[in-house]
Amino acid sequence: MTNPMDQPEYGIVWVTAPRRTEAEAIAEALVESGLAACVSLTPIHSIYTWRGEINKEEEWQLTIKTDLRQFARLESTVKSLHSYEVPEIIAVPIIAGHTPYLNWISESVVRD
Numbered sequence: 001m002t003n004p005m006d007q008p009e010y011g012i013v014w015v016t017a018p019r020r021t022e023a024e025a026i027a028e029a030l031v032e033s034g035l036a037a038c039v040s041l042t043p044i045h046s047i048y049t050w051r052g053e054i055n056k057e058e059e060w061q062l063t064i065k066t067d068l069r070q071f072a073r074l075e076s077t078v079k080s081l082h083s084y085e086v087p088e089i090i091a092v093p094i095i096a097g098h099t100p101y102l103n104w105i106s107e108s109v110v111r112d
Contacts, residue, residue, distance in 0.1 A: 008106045010094040011068035015078055015087060016046065016059045023060035026081050030064060034110030035074045038065045067109040068093065 013036075017023040020041070027039035040063040047056050066074060068091055075089050094102070 008102070008109075009068040010097060010102055010105055011066060011071075011091050012094060013062075013064040013066060013068075013071070013074060013089065013091045015062040015064065015082075015089050016044070016084075017062065017087075018057070018059055018083060020060050022081070022083060023062055026078055027062055027064075029077055029081055030066075030074060033077065034108070035070050035077060036064045036066045037105040037108035039063065065105055067105060067111070069111070070109060 015023075015026065017026060020043075023041050027036075027041060030036035030039055042061045042063070044059050044061045045056070046059050047054065049055070064074070071091055078087060078089055
């Protein structure tokens, strides 16, 4: 019988970074450590409030494909490399996907 704890919890984690170099450093650390199968980087324009003021910034969006059972370690790694006081680190589950791709995520992400 398969243990439910052994079943992957596929997900996407979004992180924004202020510079491409920082985004790449975070992405490389996550992939090299086996916390992410893939990280896609996209330039974005963000409008947000911070300390009561509206800000408009060019940022980089990291789209991280992972097994969410590794979220705590992933979050810790991102926070250790991130320059923001409060970095965006948001996870959402993948409820369905192309089976070979999901299998590749499983093979790429290191388990505890």
